[in-house]
Amino acid sequence: MLSRRHVSDPLPPDPNSIIQPHTTIIVGLSGGPDSVCLLHVLCSQKKELNLQIIAAHLDHEWQESSKIAAELCKNMCNNLGVDLVIKKLSELEFDVKWNGSQEEVGRLMRRHFFQSVAQQYQAHAIALAHHEQDQHETFFIRLLRGSSLKGLTGIQKKDGLYIRPLLHWSKNQIMQYLHENNLNYYTDQTNTSDAYLRNRIRNHVIPALHATDNRFEKNLTSTMSQLSLAHDFIEQQTCKIMQTMTTPQGINIALFLDTHTVAQQNILLRLLIMCGISFTPSQKLFNEIMRFLKKSSKNKHTLYQNCLIKKDKNYFSIEKLIKIDKNL
Amino acid sequence: MLSRRHVSDPLPPDPNSIIQPHTTIIVGLSGGPDSVCLLHVLCSQKKELNLQIIAAHLDHEWQESSKIAAELCKNMCNNLGVDLVIKKLSELEFDVKWNGSQEEVGRLMRRHFFQSVAQQYQAHAIALAHHEQDQHETFFIRLLRGSSLKGLTGIQKKDGLYIRPLLHWSKNQIMQYLHENNLNYYTDQTNTSDAYLRNRIRNHVIPALHATDNRFEKNLTSTMSQLSLAHDFIEQQTCKIMQTMTTPQGINIALFLDTHTVAQQNILLRLLIMCGISFTPSQKLFNEIMRFLKKSSKNKHTLYQNCLIKKDKNYFSIEKLIKIDKNL
Known part of the structure; x- marks a missing residue:
């Protein structure tokens, strides 16, 4: 069972210390509740851990209202004294040859943008605001598509340059943090549309499971933690077996x-x-x-x-x- | 991906041959569609494989209507020329000290009864009528309760004396088999009640997943097959590791x-x-x-x-x- 934090703590308990002191961290900032919470949580640790924090916002230009999100990010970073890099999708030098969903293309574009900002600032990490519910939704996306054990272990807390400091926070904890600290955020209307698989899972599958047993979220986190451990053991054993046959x-x-x-x-x-x-x-x-x-x-x-x-x-x-x- | 059979075949394809020739098999017969299908499928192989088949029916006496199911089993076995052992729950010598659900107690009682019949006939196997949907429901029961990797691999096709020849059949295939062979069966009213966790999963969770992506059932079967393989590898490796430290x-x-x-x-x-x-x-x-x-x-x-x-x-x-x- 993964540990949960109290909202009053400045940072979630993190046995593997994914936030290293004296580092430069790019924060993916959409202006939505999750990334606004992440930026403030990291800024609250800025002095203590001697962090250099740079926010990065990609304006998808998919809707007129995305300008509002960009404006909100500018004001917020200005108030926090944090550097902000904003780019419009049309300005991005990135040749999309991907046949996936609009959602998937957006994800790839953001990743490309964050990585270019990380390179520009010689950053040590890119922090993304994925949380426990994202993790649960990812589990079901992979389950619906057919998955290996590895797929069911979900999003990783640390994956190359990417770190996810809020991965053990529930959405409720994030909303409570924003409320307690009186923080503004932007709500993306596409986030609730049933056109996306993730939203259909969020709007229909998760509520059905919760109604069936209200301990479901807690138990799924525990199950995913056990699957991660099993996957880790398989990796360890495979590595040993591979050594015995490599010449x-x-x-x-x-x-x-x-x-x-x-x-x-x-x-x-x-x-x-x-x-x-x-x-x-x-x-x-x-x-x-x-x-x-x-x-x-x-x-x-x-x-x-x-x-x-x-x-x-x-x-x-x-x-x-x-x-x-x-x-x- | 597990293979699927055509309804016209007398038996599902079974690479590990769970039905051995020249054996005595006890068939758990509730009188419901699944076990009626199982009994007929096994009887269709009786001569070819030289099987001795004995049906076993436990009358739970939970409802007046359970007498109808017992009567249906008697007539069916009579027509098929199959020995039938019927016992009432109140006649069973079994001391229940279990605090679980009524459903769980029922399962334990049936198991006790089937095992006593197997002993009486010196049977080689007890065949139960679990099918693909049962397997999927079991996956979610375990997921809702929090589970290890092993738990998510579901019900086993062979587990000690117990064999499950229909585990790769879908419910639709079973219903089609009953329809094509003009077979009667009994429908248990408690099977649809939301009082049971399994039924809440069947009535709410599975339909929500199916509505989200209609390839879900096929993909879940494929995922469970991959998890089984991963679990099997872990067992194999554990066994080797255990040998190195045992003195x-x-x-x-x-x-x-x-x-x-x-x-x-x-x-x-x-x-x-x-x-x-x-x-x-x-x-x-x-x-x-x-x-x-x-x-x-x-x-x-x-x-x-x-x-x-x-x-x-x-x-x-x-x-x-x-x-x-x-x-x-």
Whole structure:
């Protein structure tokens, strides 16, 4: 069971100290309740932890009213004495080739923007305002789409540059903090629309579960914590198993084929990530690689046009194909 | 993704062959659609697999109408030429000391009855009619209550004497089978009442998820299959780790304390089960044992009044305390 904080504490209890002293932190600020709370919580620790805080606001320009949010962010940062970087979506140098939902494109754009601000300020972390309800909604989004164990462990508190200091705060705690500190925020109207999967979960699925058993939120947090632990153990064991079959010539095929499917899948994922290959983990991809390793008489197989799997009698390896631009 | 069958096949595809030829199988028969379908499906395989099939019906006597179900079972078994054992709840020699719900007590009573019939006929298996929707409901029951990874893997297709040949059938497939074969069944009115947690999940939670994304059922089955695989890997790894620390003097404490929490929890569960100790796995129980192993200066600790953990400097072991009846 993850611990919960009292609203009067300036920061949530954080055993792994995701907020390090003497660091520069970019805060993703939409102007909504969650990010307004996050910015104030971090500012309340600014002196004590010697933090440099920079707020970053991306104006999506999807609605006229988004100007109001940008204005609110300006005033707030001005009052707090915090630097604010604002950019309009149309000003962003980012080529979207993504076929996902508008919501997903928005997320990718924000990430691109935050990362460019982080680079500009040589920041140590980008703080996002995800909280316990976001975590629960993510669980159900992944459950509805079909998920691995890892998917059900939800959003991570720390994931590369990104940190999520409010991940254990409930929405109620955030609203209470805003109320007690008399803070203004902006409410995005698209947030309540059933057009988005996340909102359908928030508006229909979570209330149905809560009505069925009102301890549901507490128990889901506890379950997700147990799943995280199980996933962590699997990662640890996979790492050990991988070491036993790794040689300078590559992965020992006989040992690889003799190990558990879960370890095989995790080892292949690790190899693909280590090579810097972009891919979507799927059963189809796993089956394709296994077919090649088990049956194919060929000694090379290409995946995604940029990934080469090579094997000889005893070993296999994965490498990224680098395309050479003939115009150069 | 688990495979699905066509209704016209006499049996669901079953890679692990849970129905063994030349065996005696007790079929739990309530008279409801699921168990009527199961009985007929098994009877259709009777000759080919040389099965001896005995139906077992427990009359719960909770409602006057339960007599109708008993009568329906009698007629059906008579027509099929299947032996039927009927018992009334009041005739059962079973001392209930369970504080759970009426539903849970009913389940325990049925299990006791089926096991006594299995013993009487020296049966090899007890077949129950759980199907895919039961599996999904079980997932949410456990999620609502807070669950380990194992809990979320759901009901097992084979679990000791119990087998569940319809576990991959959807409710629709069962209803279609009954319709195509012109079979009568009894509908239990309590099955639709919101008084039971399972029914609240069936009537409110599942429809909300289905309305959010109609691929939900298919994807949940796929997710549960992935969780089962992950759980299986954890069991395999735990077993290997346990072997490395087991000696004739007991479990090596230093090695045990040095291993991952998930392995520690699983090893303790295995030790308790191996000793035949009845317990409810909980974080509290785990913490109590860990506190004793890590900190206590004592060399003995009693759990549940019938379980003794002993330790010396290097090793620990768990044993069941056997109470001696002084009147004997």
